[in-house]
Amino acid sequence: MGAGAFGTALAVALARDGRDVTLWARDLADMATTRRSHRLPDVLIPEGVTITSHLPDAGEADTVLLAVPAQTLRDVLIAYEDVLRSRTLVACCKGIDLTTLTGPAATIARTLPQATGAILTGPSFAADIARGLPTALTLACGSARTGLALQETLSTGTLRVYRTTDTIGAELGGALKNVIAIACGVAIGAGLGDSARAALMTRGFAEMQRLAAALGADPQTLAGLSGLGDLALTCTSELSRNYRFGLALGAGASIDTTLTVEGAATSRAVTRLGHERGIDLPICAVVAALTDRDISVETALQTLLSRPLKEE
Structure with missing residues (x-):
């Protein structure tokens, strides 16, 4: 969810590694036709990525990567609660909510307690990920079992994911x-x-x-x-x-x-x-x-x- 530079880059990297990916945003302009994003103009979006502005097209996907700005994350969770509450939600943003003073992982836990929350963070530029350059990230999830599954799901040949259960430390590092x-x-x-x-x-x-x-x-x-x-x-x-x-x-x-x-x-x-x-x-x-x-x-x-x- 979120077809900005980082969300698009993650979709591209995962699709290249054989994942079935749906990329959603409210306004996709002509991305579905051109298979390009103005945020990453030199990157062709693989055919393995379904591009849509209709969220139910995500089907039965177990994992949703929330690549939306930290200050709008809570609004997105509330607006799409019916679709998101039963899934594993991975925040891919860095910040502290101005209203609640919580980081992304805590925002998920507070807003949709029925969902399983996690955060993907670390030193990464969208352009590097989209080009397939080596990148290492941290996946923080309070559930060690879910964290292990996400680590395997989100790691690719060039995207190396390390895991931790310390969601507080991971979200504060990325924000500060x-x-x-x-x-x-x-x-x-x-x-x-x-x-x-x-x-x-x-x-x-x-x-x-x-x-x-x-x-x-x-x-x-x-x-x-x-x-x-x-x-x-x-x-x-x-x-x-x-x-x-x-x-x-x-x-x-x-x-x-x-x-x-x-x-x-x-x-x-x-x-x-x-x-x-x-x-x-x-x-x-x-x-x-x-x-x-x-x-x-x-x-x-x-x-x-x-x-x-x-x-x-």
């Missing part, structure tokens, strides 16, 4: 790294240099670990693909929408408002979550203020550099 990627983009866009980016990545990772530990995650999860791995990719590549958003902010350039930038909403959600829990998240708070245009880049820098000196 987007916020830190915006901060790193701001630093580079403002001409602060690679050393500043390295500092933000390192101290940002400390914030990720701090919040995850407070919410009951396994610290080892944050050190894996869904945390450190995704952080490294997203903070260093202009293929990342969150990083490009930060670049534009830092340089004072115009911003493409048509792109989904999960880290902007997540920065606001996680700052609220930190306040409620009494957890110090200075980089996340500064990113939230920047994305809301409450402070300037110069003020953001002064805020971070004037924090008390302490042991690492």
Whole structure:
């Protein structure tokens, strides 16, 4: 569900490996005819992918990959409850819901408790997956048995899936790294240099670990693909929408408002979550203020550099 770049890329990768895949979206434009997506113009969608805007065409598929933005996930679950509630639902988005302050896996559990929920996350660009380039992801599911089955279902010759039962750690890693990627983009866009980016990545990772530990995650999860791995990719590549958003902010350039930038909403959600829990998240708070245009880049820098000196 969701024919954006990531949903389409997953459909392409799974179909190439012999899976029977249905790709659904409300508005598919001419994808069914051209077998191409404007999000991935160089990729031909295999005939093994059924492209439809009629959800019942999914038939008896046991597993549904929810490749929709994190801030709309809950609405999709509610709107299509009759179709989704008896299936295994795998969230393929990264973020924290602004209303409920929950990650994708928790949103599924709260909204459709009858369904079996999981999350697929980790360092990955849609274009790489669609082109068949080697990619490793984390599949987090509270049920170890279901997680094992999903791992086998979603792994392909070039898509390697590792599994964990730590859904909290996996969803927090994927959500928070987007916020830190915006901060790193701001630093580079403002001409602060690679050393500043390295500092933000390192101290940002400390914030990720701090919040995850407070919410009951396994610290080892944050050190894996869904945390450190995704952080490294997203903070260093202009293929990342969150990083490009930060670049534009830092340089004072115009911003493409048509792109989904999960880290902007997540920065606001996680700052609220930190306040409620009494957890110090200075980089996340500064990113939230920047994305809301409450402070300037110069003020953001002064805020971070004037924090008390302490042991690492």
